[in-house]
Amino acid sequence: MNFQRRKLAIAASLLALSPLSMAQAFPDKPIKIIFTYAPGGTGDIIARTLADSMGKLLGQSVVVDNRTGGSGAVGTLAVARAPADGYTLLVTTITTVVQVPLVTKDPGFDPVKSLTPVANIAMAPLVLLAHKGVPADDYQGFVAWARQQPKGVDVAVAGPTLEVATALLNKEAKLNLVNITYRGGGPALQSVLAGDTKVIFQAPSVQMMEFIKQGKLKVIGVTSAQPSPAVPGAVPLNKFVPGYVQDINFALWAPPGTPADVAAKLTETVRKGLSAPGMAEKFVAFSVPLAVAGPDEVTRITTRESNNIKKIMETVPIKFE
Numbered sequence: 001m002n003f004q005r006r007k008l009a010i011a012a013s014l015l016a017l018s019p020l021s022m023a024q025a026f027p028d029k030p031i032k033i034i035f036t037y038a039p040g041g042t043g044d045i046i047a048r049t050l051a052d053s054m055g056k057l058l059g060q061s062v063v064v065d066n067r068t069g070g071s072g073a074v075g076t077l078a079v080a081r082a083p084a085d086g087y088t089l090l091v092t093t094i095t096t097v098v099q100v101p102l103v104t105k106d107p108g109f110d111p112v113k114s115l116t117p118v119a120n121i122a123m124a125p126l127v128l129l130a131h132k133g134v135p136a137d138d139y140q141g142f143v144a145w146a147r148q149q150p151k152g153v154d155v156a157v158a159g160p161t162l163e164v165a166t167a168l169l170n171k172e173a174k175l176n177l178v179n180i181t182y183r184g185g186g187p188a189l190q191s192v193l194a195g196d197t198k199v200i201f202q203a204p205s206v207q208m209m210e211f212i213k214q215g216k217l218k219v220i221g222v223t224s225a226q227p228s229p230a231v232p233g234a235v236p237l238n239k240f241v242p243g244y245v246q247d248i249n250f251a252l253w254a255p256p257g258t259p260a261d262v263a264a265k266l267t268e269t270v271r272k273g274l275s276a277p278g279m280a281e282k283f284v285a286f287s288v289p290l291a292v293a294g295p296d297e298v299t300r301i302t303t304r305e306s307n308n309i310k311k312i313m314e315t316v317p318i319k320f321e
Helices: 002-016 019-025 042-058 070-080 094-104 139-146 160-173 185-194 206-213 260-274 279-285 295-313
Strands: 031-035 062-066 088-093 116-125 127-131 153-157 177-181 199-202 217-222 247-254 290-293
Touching (some): 031 042, 042 260, 088 094, 116 295, 153 160, 160 177, 160 199, 160 295, 185 199, 206 217, 247 295, 279 290
Parallel strands (some): 031 088
Antiparallel strands (some): 088 247, 116 247, 127 199
């Protein structure tokens, strides 16, 4: 009788350790979301909004930890090396994840394999903006003008994401856009407003939209595959340059090896939380509309971004620092 009880106890303990049991019990303690940039920006607001909605559904505290440094590599690697139990998650842009092996010179980090994709959250295009004095009001007019400039067209850039967008347009549209590098997005935008540079790729923001309304900046186009509610009326550049898509996608990842059932529960929590009434309007107000999708879409976009960067680096030196 004692032997039989012992067998039952052992069986019960093994069941408690099974992946199915882990998923059913998950989460039984607070979850941490690492965001790779400083507090206060659009991405940080997205991470905190997501954390709040997930916490309500999961019945556990979900907190945001801003882990900055290395163009996002520090926070990304912290999650890639965390225990594979679903309690440490990553929110950042897909472009940030793709850049990690280039920033760190670590060939062992694979953007597709070194993290477990959970869900795409939101997406915004980059906006191609021109100084008010540029004699063009659309992409075709801009190209005609740009090709007449003997020394090319100065473009304000701040960071590798914008360098990639500029270099890819240069290559695909056969333009001569000359990078003028600035230490941040603010100084880069001010240079265009002042006319020191003529164009810029910029993520949507309330400030940017105000400059457009005031006539200080012209919208040449957006880099999304379809028209974006973040920039009403803007025409996608891929209408003229087939395949030219440069979205900023915010996504959620878990460490590699996270149990499939735990990852699936997280995916479903994101879907349910972000489908709540008023959530879509809230993200449009952030200038990054919701684009909720599962892990397969995160993998597809990651692969696309990796291929774009590889294509550009064959011919254009980009400074990943």
